[in-house]
Amino acid sequence: MTFNSAALLAFITALIWKVLGALALWIIARWLINFAINQLRKLSVHRNLDATLTRYGLSILNITLNILLVIGILGYFGIQTTTFAALFAATGVAIGLAWSGLLANLAAGVFLIILQPFKVGDFIQAGGEIGTVTEIGLFATTINTMDNIQTIVGNNKILSDNIQNFSHNAYRRVEL
Template sequence: MSGFIAITIAWGIKILGALAIYIIGKWAAKLLTNLFRKMLERSNTDVTLVKFLGDLVYFGLIVLVVIAALGTLGVNTTSFAAIIGAAGLAVGLALQGNIANFGAGVVLLFLRPFKVGDFVEAGGAVGVVDAIGIFNTTFKTGDNRVIIVPNSNIIGGNITNYSREAIRRIDLVIGVGYEDDLKLVKSTLEEILNNHPKVLKDPAPAVALAELADSSVNFNVRPWVKSEDYWGVRSELLETIKTTFDEKGINIPYPQMDVHVDQKAA
């Protein structure tokens, strides 16, 4: 009986010790995780990354606390750690695609080639960035479609951010007929640009002869606008150029072929 009591007391002490380690360890894990999150927030780290890394740190600390508590009970923690490691390796191999997306997501959140609200072209998608997640990024298109792209696809290709700079240049190529007055054409285009309220004065818009093409004389028309005005101004300029050219009798040619029949040969 005395031996049973001794064993019971010994195991009772071990269980109490394990519970104490778990309770104190869990409290310490929460405290350290909160400190870690606050440190990331002070460094202006993205909210998504703060939450994910905080959860990852907390999970890792809890695993260490559980191993320490089991060690107090006399469990062979070396074997336990080996089992966890093997399980982690198996899960890692099964989810290696997601791991690649996670790594790419961390790179996106740290390097920040774009932010929510930017209009970008990346990973085969073109649209406004709606959300940047750990595994994928969500885009919204102009016709309100939602495109979800794995982060590894974005990091593995070119990223074009149309919203990053405050101003953008509109590049238009306007063709006129060979019989048209080139000085009139150039002055008309310059007048259209100078009169548009959303075309910036600095940098100044430019109009220059580009090439003598097969069926037209082409001008480069390059005004600068605010990035958010790009598409609206581009459409308005094209409409104004067409109507103004019609009023002034300036031709906008289209590809054509003239066929001459030799009557003598016929």
């Protein structure tokens, strides 16, 4: 086996250029992702969108764009990325099946934030509990009951049941 220094030098030079190209692609793409996320954050503040929903959406967008960037850089190096796409899809399905109850609470939490049948400080009856809402989270809602007990109710239970908001209207009719 003979040692060819010209071929080795050409290989190393090509590899260095590929690594520098990938590094430049990483830096430019990360800057563009951060710029886009910051612009969307400013737009959501300007439009008075819900902070929890905005933070959740921007986090998902950031993670998705970073995964696509890594897959793109791997493709730039000539690595087959279809295997990674299938792996990500299978992982998503497995996580979805394992966390189906948690994802149901998450989806219900997003709907509670978007539809806003009640807000923090309202006196409601929902999910089998009666009390004042102290926090609306993505997975659960915290209610202080009339006997001052903090109760955390899953958002899926709240959304799948009737919701009575006693604070919504300025006046209530009471017949004696």
